[in-house]
Amino acid sequence: MYRNFKTQAELDAQYSPIELGLDVAGYEKFYGINSAKVRQELPCKLNVPFGPTLAEHLDIFPAAQPNAPILVYIHGGYWFLGSSKDSSFVAKGLVSANVTVVVINYALCPKVTIDEIVRQNRAAIAWIYRNAESFGGNPNRIYLSGHSAGGHLTAMVMATDWENDYGLPNDIIKAGCAISGLFDLMPFPYTWLMPKIQLSWDQVLRNSPIYHIPEKAGSLIITYGVEESSEFHRQSQEFLTAWKAKGLVGEYLPLPGKNHFTAIDGFLDTDSPLCTAILKQISLTASS
Template sequence: MDAAVLDREYNARATTPDVLEILAEYRARTDAAKAVLPWSTHAYGPGEPERLDVYPAASGPAPVLVFIHGGYWRALDAADSGSMAPGFVAAGACVVSVNYSLAPAAGLDRIVDECRRALAWVHGNIARFGGDPSRIHVAGSSAGGHLAAMLMAPGWQAGMGLPARPIAGATLLSGLFDLTPIPHTHINGWMSLDAEGAARNSPALLPLPSGLPVVLAHGDTETAEFKRQTVDFAAALRGAGCAADLVPPRPGSNHFDLVFDFGEPGNPLFEATRRAMGL
């Protein structure tokens, strides 16, 4: 594809005319969750963005859902990322929403490192909140789907004091798994990725885990490239021995409102994740 086509294919906002209203709803639904659930914020590192919100389990030890927000690595916050907490806490989980430093102030290597350190914090501390560190399920939307997939890759865990397999499953909502096109798009205006950095941070190009239950989904109205990224990664995970469940898109769903489907009990995406978590 030439640069103009790539720009169109990776411009998620252009596919969703009401994107700003949906992003505002992220914050409103998170505020509503915080109004009805116990929750607390904790630092996993020295920088202000290095924090996470914990919504404790009603009783434990419970499976843990660790959610990483999207925003093309340059927008949003954990304060926008708790809309799924009421549904999953009611189902018996402990929920954690991860915050991280944003581009362009932070490069992707740093953002990935922060998410790894956040997972290490969860593994070491979540029992205090009713969570079971042996049953951590990572999830994320868009750029957060990419970051959750980076946590699945083997080989980095020992450096964080983690067991070789610190997660028990994942849900990936319209993530980016092969970043090699990104240096050729407008996105690189804030990401500044070279070919090596894109490859180093591409979950599809890294060793894949085996034996994990993984739920994947994309929106109905997304571009062909966003859909391809999810379908191809699901196939690669199956080839590696994972139980990869590609949930069919809800008619009319888009790149951004997948987060609402994810948090809605009875929705196929919520139910697939609930089953993968053993709830």
């Protein structure tokens, strides 16, 4: 069994929101209602295709001013749940600060593998870079954020070899913010998730960001709810330590009083610690 855990039940108690006693349905309803409101209140272009399959599309929430920085958001859901429409709410606080927000939709496990999910998110970034000016965004000011599985995908996208794989500048992602991310996939073959995501060990090794930290990358904010389980703390702390050990710029943003689901409610408020940290990150790289 993984690390010091002796049973699947012990691991599930760390990674299952049901076992953690969280009101999953209540949080899903809250974000669903707020996402619907944001789509009604803000100008948006929905279901913009970036790839050949129906799942590969984007929702774009353009800032009022042209040539705006772009925050790309990757939703969570343990790679087998969710869609971009569940996360429209993340645009609220940032669009009002003149940041264009793009939410990626991607295919889910077990219909596709995590390898394919990573590929789709990388392809989405390439599409955004090449088409940014068509929706008023600045292709040279792309930032990235994601929650839970989206935090994992944020780290994987930041480790992309853009020049050799896509013919794009290697600094295409100026900075990132990974929220409650999953950077070490080693535990998951032993958990309740296995039938959902069907991980092979080679997939675990290919897709654990802690084993694929790039030589060069933009700055990275690592954050999670202080009330999250000890494994979520470990995942983020160990990744941030490894990131900084490579000489990369990284910082920890504490979110006291937050759990796995409320760690992202700061996107609703421009003045929240989460939005404030992301906007500061964007302003610090404005000249790059």
